Amino acid sequence: MSLHDLSGVRAAGAAPADLSPWSEEGRRFGPVTARLRGVRRIFAGRAVLDGVDLEVRKGEFVALLGPTGTGKTTLLRILAGLDRADEGDVGVAAARSVVFQEPRLVPALRVWRNVVIGHRRSAASRKLAAAALDEVGLVRHADAWPRTLSGGEAQRVALARALVQEPALLLLDEPFAALDALTRIRMHGLVQQLLRRHSPGVVLVTHDIDEALSLSNRVVVLNGGRVRLNAPVDMPRPRARTDRAFENLRQRLLAKLDVAADEPPI
Amino acid sequence: MSFAGSAAVEAAALGGDQHDAEPGLHLVDLGAKAGPASERSFLSAARGALRVLVPVGLLAAWQTVSGLGRVEPAALPTPLTVAEAFGELIGTGELQAAIPASLHRALTGLVLGASTGLVLGLFAGLWRIGEQLFDAPLQMLRTIPFIATIPLFIIWFGIGEAAKVALIYAATIFPVYLNTYAGVRGVDPKLIEAAKVFGLKPRQISLRVILPTALPSILVGIRFSAGIALLALVAAEQINARSGIGYILNNANQNQRTDVIIAGIIVYALLGIVIDLVMRWVERLALPWRASLVFA
Numbered sequence: 435m436s437l438h439d440l441s442g443v444r445a446a447g448a449a450p451a452d453l454s455p456w457s458e459e460g461r462r463f464g465p466v467t468a469r470l471r472g473v474r475r476i477f478a479g480r481a482v483l484d485g486v487d488l489e490v491r492k493g494e495f496v497a498l499l500g501p502t503g504t505g506k507t508t509l510l511r512i513l514a515g516l517d518r519a520d521e522g523d524v525g526v527a528a529a530r531s532v533v534f535q536e537p538r539l540v541p542a543l544r545v546w547r548n549v550v551i552g553h554r555r556s557a558a559s560r561k562l563a564a565a566a567l568d569e570v571g572l573v574r575h576a577d578a579w580p581r582t583l584s585g586g587e588a589q590r591v592a593l594a595r596a597l598v599q600e601p602a603l604l605l606l607d608e609p610f611a612a613l614d615a616l617t618r619i620r621m622h623g624l625v626q627q628l629l630r631r632h633s634p635g636v637v638l639v640t641h642d643i644d645e646a647l648s649l650s651n652r653v654v655v656l657n658g659g660r661v662r663l664n665a666p667v668d669m670p671r672p673r674a675r676t677d678r679a680f681e682n683l684r685q686r687l688l689a690k691l692d693v694a695a696d697e698p699p700i
Numbered sequence: 701m702s703f704a705g706s707a708a709v710e711a712a713a714l715g716g717d718q719h720d721a722e723p724g725l726h727l728v729d730l731g732a733k734a735g736p737a738s739e740r741s742f743l744s745a746a747r748g749a750l751r752v753l754v755p756v757g758l759l760a761a762w763q764t765v766s767g768l769g770r771v772e773p774a775a776l777p778t779p780l781t782v783a784e785a786f787g788e789l790i791g792t793g794e795l796q797a798a799i800p801a802s803l804h805r806a807l808t809g810l811v812l813g814a815s816t817g818l819v820l821g822l823f824a825g826l827w828r829i830g831e832q833l834f835d836a837p838l839q840m841l842r843t844i845p846f847i848a849t850i851p852l853f854i855i856w857f858g859i860g861e862a863a864k865v866a867l868i869y870a871a872t873i874f875p876v877y878l879n880t881y882a883g884v885r886g887v888d889p890k891l892i893e894a895a896k897v898f899g900l901k902p903r904q905i906s907l908r909v910i911l912p913t914a915l916p917s918i919l920v921g922i923r924f925s926a927g928i929a930l931l932a933l934v935a936a937e938q939i940n941a942r943s944g945i946g947y948i949l950n951n952a953n954q955n956q957r958t959d960v961i962i963a964g965i966i967v968y969a970l971l972g973i974v975i976d977l978v979m980r981w982v983e984r985l986a987l988p989w990r991a992s993l994v995f996a
Contacts, residue, residue: 514897515896515897516893516896516897531897531898532894532897534890534894536890538888538890538891538893538894540891540895540908540909540912540913541913541989542912542913542915542987542989543908543912543989544989551895551898551900551908551909552898552899552900579988579989580989581989595898599898599899
């Protein structure tokens with residue numbers, strides 16, 4: 435897969451060999467859809483990202499955890515092409531899309547037009563939108579105005595809008611954070627089901643450890659501008675919080691996130 | 701009425717508390733309004749009647765005072781005399797000739813002024829160079845009361861049609877400019893960012909995201925400008941009008957026909973109401989996504 439170069443600085447020479455610590459996983463997953471090498475981003479003299487290496491393959495679901503202000507969202511914005519690295523190499527697949535924390539639908543366009551907003555307007559776009567809305571269970575709302583939707587519905591439209599692009603790299607910036615707990619659980623199920631079908635490489639920024647552990651194949655902890663942990667999550671699905679491996683990983687993550695460990699599991 | 705009702709409920713609640721062992725909190729009554737539905741509908745009918753009765757009463761008082769000869773008829777003729785003046789204006793065909801002439805002036809000036817304001821507002825809103833070029837001069841010109849410029853317009857354009865349309869044009873640029881500029885700048889940057897992520901080019905972002913989202917604000921500007929166009933029309937028609945409502949007013953002024961003057965003023969007021977209604981209708985047609993919010 436050819437990657438778009440979004441580096442702040444031109445890469446010197448050929449791309450380095452694959453240094454991914456998960457090369458056996460790499461065989462299972464598809465080609466690399468995002469590759470960061472030594473990425474630094476400096477805001478007002480402070481390095482928010484201070485030499486980050488990360489690689490995401492197609493079909494892989496990477497959850498990005500970290501305390502507030504550690505550059506998770508900056509990292510995601512760099513991957514989306516909305517921000518530039520000051521140093522380091524960034525390569526991402528051309529076909530990528532984002533689901534933000536807010537739905538960010540254009541209020542003056544009907545739901546289906548929002549879904550195909552990135553597409554050339556044609557006779558087929560209505561059908562394309564209907565198919566995408568069907569996947570998120572909102573085909574009946576194709577002609578509705580975004581403001582008439584509930585928060586969860588609007589976020590499902592945003593998901594349809596992202597998937598209709600057939601992304602090789604899907605970036606999720608805390609897309610469930612603003613939803614109520616019940617809607618969030620439903621969204622988790624929906625996302626897993628949709629990803630089985632589309633299987634892009636996914637980067638999910640989240641604050642929620644349980645969310646990260648139940649959805650992802652790999653968790654990456656960012657703290658102080660660096661990757662502090664990059665661990666596979668290979669528990670079988672559906673995952674139960676009471677599972678021993680789940681709880682062990684959870685404790686490891688909490689430690690890396692500077693949170694004092696909970697009581698050990700009984 | 702509702703106060704009395706809530707007081708009764710609170711008293712009952714407090715009375716109930718005395719039977720309990722522990723005292724309860726004092727509860728504020730936020731329940732359904734006290735009083736049976738029939739009583740409420742009677743009240744709202746009475747309020748509606750009041751809205752009609754007050755203006756009617758004022759008219760009756762005017763008729764009585766002027767009719768009894770307490771006021772000089774040349775200063776304030778009775779409402780009936782004004783109505784007769786209306787009949788006269790319609791009978792001679794003057795009014796039917798005047799309204800299209802005045803409307804034509806106002807609309808020509810408004811269409812030109814609003815288009816100019818729209819183009820400048822979009823330019824200044826979408827491109828930084830446009831803002832740098834136009835915003836400061838327009839913000840300065842905006843502060844000039846346009847009525848003060850009438851002598852200048854007479855020197856530049858004479859006392860014919862050109863001066864009148866030019867005055868309306870100049871006056872109607874600013875509300876559309878300001879609201880268009882503010883509307884474009886007010887579009888949530890997050891929406892624009894999302895559009896960028898989904899691969900929209902700047903031109904597509906302008907057409908699919910910014911313009912539709914700024915449209916409510918633009919239409920508010922046009923509605924303001926329509927009101928200003930009427931104001932400028934009245935001012936412009938004071939300059940030697942040879943047709944239109946201003947012509948009727950000037951003639952009536954020379955002939956000391958106060959009744960006709962009042963009739964002319966009422967026509968201006970009616971034009972204002974009609975313009976406002978038309979603009980509201982346009983807004984409802986152009987902004988269905990807003991209507992769905994209000995009427996849901």
